[in-house]
Amino acid sequence: MSDFLQSYGFLIVTLIQAGLLGLSLYFPLMAGQLSLASPGFYALGGYVAAIMLTNPAFAGLRDTLGNGIFPLTWLAAGLLCALAGVIVGVPALRLRGIYLALATIAFVEILRVVSLNLSITGGAIGIFGIPQAFGFQDRWQYLLIFGPLLALVLAFTYMLQKSRVGRAFRAIREDELAADAMGVPPTQYKVLAFVIGAVIAGIVGSMSAPFLNTWNAKQGTFDASIAILAFVLIGGSRSMWGPVVGGALLTAVPELLRFLQDWRLVINGLVLVIASLYLPQGIVGALAKLRKSPPPARPPIAPAPDAKGGTL
Amino acid sequence: MTAAVPQPTSRTVLEARNMTRRFGGLIAVNDVSFDVREGEIFGLIGPNGAGKTTLFNLMTGLTPPSSGTLMYEGRPVLGLAPHRVAALGMSRTFQNIRLFKALSALENVKIAQHTRTHAGLWRGIFGANRAEEAQVERRAWELLDLVGLSDRAGEEAGNFSYGDQRRLEIARALATEPRVLLLDEPAAGMNTSEKGSLTAFIREVRDKFDLTVMVIEHHVPLVMNLCDRVAVLNFGQLIAMGDPASVQRDPKVIEAYLGGE
Numbered sequence: 313m314s315d316f317l318q319s320y321g322f323l324i325v326t327l328i329q330a331g332l333l334g335l336s337l338y339f340p341l342m343a344g345q346l347s348l349a350s351p352g353f354y355a356l357g358g359y360v361a362a363i364m365l366t367n368p369a370f371a372g373l374r375d376t377l378g379n380g381i382f383p384l385t386w387l388a389a390g391l392l393c394a395l396a397g398v399i400v401g402v403p404a405l406r407l408r409g410i411y412l413a414l415a416t417i418a419f420v421e422i423l424r425v426v427s428l429n430l431s432i433t434g435g436a437i438g439i440f441g442i443p444q445a446f447g448f449q450d451r452w453q454y455l456l457i458f459g460p461l462l463a464l465v466l467a468f469t470y471m472l473q474k475s476r477v478g479r480a481f482r483a484i485r486e487d488e489l490a491a492d493a494m495g496v497p498p499t500q501y502k503v504l505a506f507v508i509g510a511v512i513a514g515i516v517g518s519m520s521a522p523f524l525n526t527w528n529a530k531q532g533t534f535d536a537s538i539a540i541l542a543f544v545l546i547g548g549s550r551s552m553w554g555p556v557v558g559g560a561l562l563t564a565v566p567e568l569l570r571f572l573q574d575w576r577l578v579i580n581g582l583v584l585v586i587a588s589l590y591l592p593q594g595i596v597g598a599l600a601k602l603r604k605s606p607p608p609a610r611p612p613i614a615p616a617p618d619a620k621g622g623t624l
Numbered sequence: 625m626t627a628a629v630p631q632p633t634s635r636t637v638l639e640a641r642n643m644t645r646r647f648g649g650l651i652a653v654n655d656v657s658f659d660v661r662e663g664e665i666f667g668l669i670g671p672n673g674a675g676k677t678t679l680f681n682l683m684t685g686l687t688p689p690s691s692g693t694l695m696y697e698g699r700p701v702l703g704l705a706p707h708r709v710a711a712l713g714m715s716r717t718f719q720n721i722r723l724f725k726a727l728s729a730l731e732n733v734k735i736a737q738h739t740r741t742h743a744g745l746w747r748g749i750f751g752a753n754r755a756e757e758a759q760v761e762r763r764a765w766e767l768l769d770l771v772g773l774s775d776r777a778g779e780e781a782g783n784f785s786y787g788d789q790r791r792l793e794i795a796r797a798l799a800t801e802p803r804v805l806l807l808d809e810p811a812a813g814m815n816t817s818e819k820g821s822l823t824a825f826i827r828e829v830r831d832k833f834d835l836t837v838m839v840i841e842h843h844v845p846l847v848m849n850l851c852d853r854v855a856v857l858n859f860g861q862l863i864a865m866g867d868p869a870s871v872q873r874d875p876k877v878i879e880a881y882l883g884g885e
Binding site for chain 2: 316474475477483486491496498
């Protein structure tokens, strides 16, 4: 078991990381908003953690808290990304479709250029020598924080989807104007979906900075935006399992095909093309079609106060 | 010119005064004033392009007005966002059906209960919304029963026939718990037998939910049977208003529909 973790632990952590970033993009998509801002918030969250863990200004805090500093970096990254999400989201979400995508790419680029030029972010060199989380000796031990985070985000997503807020997201995705006319305020929920995505990406970033040991402006780029979008499109954008499956697959395939050397990127490209041609709903979407979902069960005429809802 | 505003015999629910909407040089709705009384079924007719749907869009916040006022129960409506109008108690259907097509019939009706429910993000995440969800579920099924679609609750709304989609839209509009229901061409796309039962259905809904109903409709027999009063729009202006029989005899109305000398 430990041999397996020694060999594949790093890869598995990377798969989970990809799935989480896919989920961060999936949230705005639930409300019909194509945002490519995830790498920006991921980079931001990483910088927050890297600065808190290495900057002399936080030395006192680190000494006082010991390992407690790590959860604090997650919290700080989440809060800062929520704030940044509101600041970016409110004006950007006035745009629709491809224009929103372009605006969010601009946000990622602005953050990248700013971080290249600030001294607190280490300029072009970035921040290095970030201490390992909780004194982890091996990379696979990061499964102990990324695994629970994935489980938590999936549980959060599952509960959200069947709640009133989830219905509001879907209504906006289907027809924003009709949703508005039926009492769902679109702007409020679009910003909420965007902010949830930002917080997830930021926390993933704050956990990734110690994992990668170094953090620089290459962490949040346009390439990453497209890669994360591919996770969601290949996996499926209509189910929370889509981004997880897509993220894991698109991260694993190039690694597992390493023996093919340079050809592996060709295979990776082929997977993308074939999947988008033959699985327009994504892998999970195609699988879901095979399984007919049962008709919703009607609740009893006079249900008890704690009666379960239908299947939705 | 604007027709004189009649003295309402019972309580006035909607009070439109000088409502105007210009699109560039076109005056789609021109200085329209009318009162709608509580509980009545108020018809809005007129030739194509007369401004009927634009008037509905103004009333429900989808199109901002150029000028004028609309009071609902003494509160101003014009200028409010659509979801605020829905929260006030005015709901509508659309001429070109705007259901959430990829979602199930049941979910369409659940979504529209948004303004009458309160569970926020965290109550949903921690499952502290059980009682409210059960209520939403129950109401959604009741409304589907009302429009005869409960045995197809799980089907995607987009797969329904036109007639069924129109009925589902009415169920969805009712889910917002309105006091005023605005129906934009409810009979369009319905077959003859569906049209025949629509009059009784709209009356039943009005009585059951204590509604005031405004309806845009082209199908003349339906308007004549259904409406207590009818207003006629032509080129954005109100040219006649009154009981269906007298409006039908009005020379100005005949001229609007058939063309003058």
